[in-house]
Amino acid sequence: MIPTKEEWMKALNDRHGIGFQKKISLATVAICGLGGLGSNIAIALARLGIGKLILIDFDKVDITNLHRQQYKANQIGMRKTEALQDNLKEINPYIVTEIHNVYLNENNAMSVLSDADIVCEAFDNPECKAMLTNFVLEKMCEKYIVAASGMAGLDSANLIKTRKISKRFYLCGDEVSDIKDGIGLLSPRVMLCAAHQAHTVLRIIAEEWKEGNENEQ
Amino acid sequence: MGGRHSLLLEVILVVRINGEDVDIGGKTVAEYLDFAGYDLKRVAVEVNGEIVPKSQYANTVFKDGDSVEVVSFVGGG
Numbered sequence: 001m002i003p004t005k006e007e008w009m010k011a012l013n014d015r016h017g018i019g020f021q022k023k024i025s026l027a028t029v030a031i032c033g034l035g036g037l038g039s040n041i042a043i044a045l046a047r048l049g050i051g052k053l054i055l056i057d058f059d060k061v062d063i064t065n066l067h068r069q070q071y072k073a074n075q076i077g078m079r080k081t082e083a084l085q086d087n088l089k090e091i092n093p094y095i096v097t098e099i100h101n102v103y104l105n106e107n108n109a110m111s112v113l114s115d116a117d118i119v120c121e122a123f124d125n126p127e128c129k130a131m132l133t134n135f136v137l138e139k140m141c142e143k144y145i146v147a148a149s150g151m152a153g154l155d156s157a158n159l160i161k162t163r164k165i166s167k168r169f170y171l172c173g174d175e176v177s178d179i180k181d182g183i184g185l186l187s188p189r190v191m192l193c194a195a196h197q198a199h200t201v202l203r204i205i206a207e208e209w210k211e212g213n214e215n216e217q
Numbered sequence: 218m219g220g221r222h223s224l225l226l227e228v229i230l231v232v233r234i235n236g237e238d239v240d241i242g243g244k245t246v247a248e249y250l251d252f253a254g255y256d257l258k259r260v261a262v263e264v265n266g267e268i269v270p271k272s273q274y275a276n277t278v279f280k281d282g283d284s285v286e287v288v289s290f291v292g293g294g
Contacts, residue, residue: 037294124294126259133261133288137268152293165286166266179293190293 005094012049020206021049027205030054030116032104032132034080036185037148038122039070040194045201046088052096053088054116055081058103068187104128109135113143118201121147122194124179137169144208146200150174151193153182160192162200170204172196230281242281247274250287261288 003011013021027050031038034057042053057080061071075083081099088095100112109132113119119140121132129147136145150173151160159174173193179185230242234249241249246262246269262269263286269277279285 033294035294122294124292126290126292129290129294130259130261130288133290134268134271137261137263138270147288147290148294149288149290150293152291165288166263166268169261169263169268171288175288176291177293178291185293 002093008092008094009049016048023205024048024202025051027201028052028054028115028117029201030056030113030119031122032056032113032120033122033124033128034059034069034084035065035122035124036068036187036190037151037194037197038120039080039084040191041120041122041198041201042084042088043070043091044195044198046092046095048198048202049092050095050201052098052115054098054100054113055084056100056102056104056112057081058101068185068190104132106131106135110139113140116143118144118146118204120197120201121145122197126178133169141168144168144170144204146170146172146197146204148172148193148197150177151190152177152179152185153189154186155189157189157192160189160196162196170200172200230279232279232281232283232285234285235287242279242283244279245275246277246279249279250274253287255287255289259290261290262286263288 029045029050031042031053034055045053059080061075061078061080061083063076065071071083079101081101085097085099102108119136121129123129133145133147136143149171155177162170162172165171229240231238232241250257264283
């Protein structure tokens with residue numbers, strides 16, 4: 001039995017408190033890349049009752065994704081945007097999503113990211129990571145960027161951390177473990193990094209949007 | 218009595234880069250990144266909390282006391 005929207009919101013308000021839940025429900029978060037990081041960030045934020053998710057990926061679900069990304073065997077071949085949207089709605093039937101089946105670049109980022117308050121960089125390619133980070137910090141001066149670097153391999157989980165680089169720029173990961181070195185990406189360590197990113201989004205929401213200025217969002 | 222004179226001649230410009238003091242004052246961002254072996258396509262550079270646009274790397278000069286963060290992304294996601 002699917003709960004009504006009122007039942008759903010009451011459960012979230014009971015858990016998070018009405019004031020904090022209101023802030024969470026007003027936030028729009030863009031997730032750039034729906035792989036091991038992005039699919040896990042999306043699920044965490046959907047469970048929190050985030051206001052809206054903008055989901056961006058050009059790719060389709062492949063059998064080689066299933067060892068760490070939040071898709072299912074019967075979704076192989078689907079667009080990641082649509083598959084993830086389906087999975088999020090199974091968890092939170094009232095989640096609001098906007099999907100973009102594009103390869104994000106400097107030409108389309110301005111329009112695709114326009115509604116976002118916070119941008120999560122969740123690509124795997126380091127040049128794309130740097131492009132998006134530079135783009136948001138240079139061109140979108142009212143937005144936050146939560147980026148990730150270094151989550152491959154079997155090094156300690158405790159090396160995954162979050163650093164506030166500057167007011168609008170947070171970096172999660174161990175900053176050194178490259179996918180090209182050694183064993184590659186393993187589900188738990190990627191989930192740790194994704195959890196750091198989702199948690200940072202939540203902390204930005206909690207700290208930044210004080211009582212009284214909700215109307216500005 | 219030549220103290221003031223020699224002081225002027227021995228100006229050391231210290232810049233704090235990723236938490237370490239480095240004597241590279243007077244270099245441009247582009248010169249430092251090249252010297253330190255960074256891949257320009259993988260970095261984001263902030264000076265005193267402000268992003269340096271890539272188009273400005275060649276004509277942004279580090280000043281004494283600047284606080285610099287060079288983030289160099291590695292692959293995986």
